[in-house]
Amino acid sequence: MANIKSAIKRVRLNNESRAHNISIKTDMRSTIKKVENLVEGKDVENAKAALVSAVTKIDKAVQKGLIHKNKGNRQKARLTKKVNELSA
Template sequence: MANIKSAIKRVDTNNKKRVINQAQKSEMRTQIKHVEKLVEANDVENAKLALQKTMKYIDKAIQKGVIHQNNGDRQKSRLANKVSNLSA
């Protein structure tokens, strides 16, 4: 355990950020699964709407530094391909 006052504060700060990051990442993953479920159900219109919402969640996670830029771009690309193949 940290003995120095600034180290104790840092541990608290890191724990708070970790909880926030976990929640944001979890919500992003939930949105991705929602889109994939709609794609499996061949629901084109709702899948397109959910894709737009999911893109916002992914972009926000990238912006906050929760996930890496390339990871987010890959996720968005895969989802967009799934939805576009569904409508084609």
């Protein structure tokens, strides 16, 4: 454990931000799985609504630097492709 006051504060803030980041990433993954489950169940309307929510969560994770920009774009493209194939 750190002895210097500023180092103690850094450790505390790092732990707080780590917990916050984990919750954002978990929420993002949950919305992605929700879209995939709706696609599997062939529920077009709810899948489209969930896709909008998932894209927003992915964009926010990219914006905060939690996932790479290309990974976010890849996830959005794959989800959109699944939903579009369902509705076509």
